Amino acid sequence: MKSFINALVSVILAVTFFFGFWVILDHDYDWAAIAPYSGNLFSGWLVTVGISLAALALSVVVAAVLTVAQLSSHRVPRVLSRAYVEIVRGTPLLTQILIGYYLIADAIGWDSRFGVGLVILSCFSGAYLSEIFRGGIESISKSQWLSARAIGLSEGQTYRFVVIPQAIRRVLPASAGQFANLIKDSSLLFVISVHEFTMQAREANANSFATFEAYLPLVMGYFILTFPISLLSRHLEKRFSYEH
């Protein structure tokens, strides 16, 4: 039975790859049509890199606040942060972008597409990141707490010297993965016309009708950003699992 499934999977993968390659290779390429937009595409890529880095930093802040709130001994921050995380993780990013820009930002009168997009993306990713952080902290065994207690460390000191140093090592691989997700999620910001990579590719396509020539570089452009992160995440996983 197992060898049958192996064979079946191999056949399916092979067929998919061949089909993919045939589609890519058999196309009549018209790179000249897309050439005038190459500058825009590149600047769009740079904007994606910029907004991803900024959102990374901001989402870590959001995640830290949410994690502290969820671990709090007071009920109010715990319930509020839990509700926030559940709602953000339970709804599509697309809907959050639309509501965030057309309802909320509009209501407070903030019309910077880049700024609003950055904040929405950070609030979104921060929720996912806080679950990763919280999991890391809660995975530190109770015996560590007991040991810290016995030698006279206060709760704050225990977090600072015992729990967080260990938790950071544990959450790094998953956090790297979430950063890769962030980069890909940023592509949705085109719906509010942030001049990032996907938006530029769509415009180039609309003007030149060179669909393939616009979207192939788009895919590759994201991949060269996320692949190194994937490698880094694997490397971190190996490195820290060896230590503990």
Added chain:
Amino acid sequence: MKLPDSAQVLALIGPSGGGKSTFLRLIGGIETPTSGTVIVDDQELPKEEEGLLDYRKSNGFLFQAFNLFPHLSALDNIILPLTEVHGWSRHKAEERAHEVVKRFYLEKHLEKHPEQLSGGQQQRVALARAVAHEPALLLLDEPTSALDPEMKAGVLDLIKELCDAGQRIVLSTHEMGFARQSADHVVFLAEGKILEEGKAEELFEASREPKVTQFLDRVMKW
């Protein structure tokens, strides 16, 4: 329970689940009683966390296992409480840490992380950490129960050295031979109650409680 004034080393023996660990933790201020008060050295222990924290700082505590912080080296494990809990300068803490490390034959293992050390070595590092700040009271909760016989001996040797050097110790253990040789006063705990207490020879040789003699016979059989 009242100890004679000359008692320096108190041993707690008895069946597992009898209350030895709980008793130790109550004395050490790691747990608070659900009712009643704990009085150590004529001082009533505070019930709130802040007061207890101060009290805990004056003692040393050793658990059966998992005492050390895995992300720190053996030396840093010893230095951490000295600098952060007792406020010593880094220099003084390092000096003292090297002293205890030497005394406990751990020089070769200074920079190693806990997972690179054997169980016996880990317990010795934990013991070094517990005594580095010269605690008023050293509390040991079955410190050798998780060790194999050879490592056991190494750790027990060190505990005996501390006894001889005058350290006040409360020790919960299944090592009857050791308890008999090193304790001034022995307490037998079972089902959360003190069944018998007295001088070591009295309890081991001529116990008046059938449950105690039964237990000792079984434990000393092999």
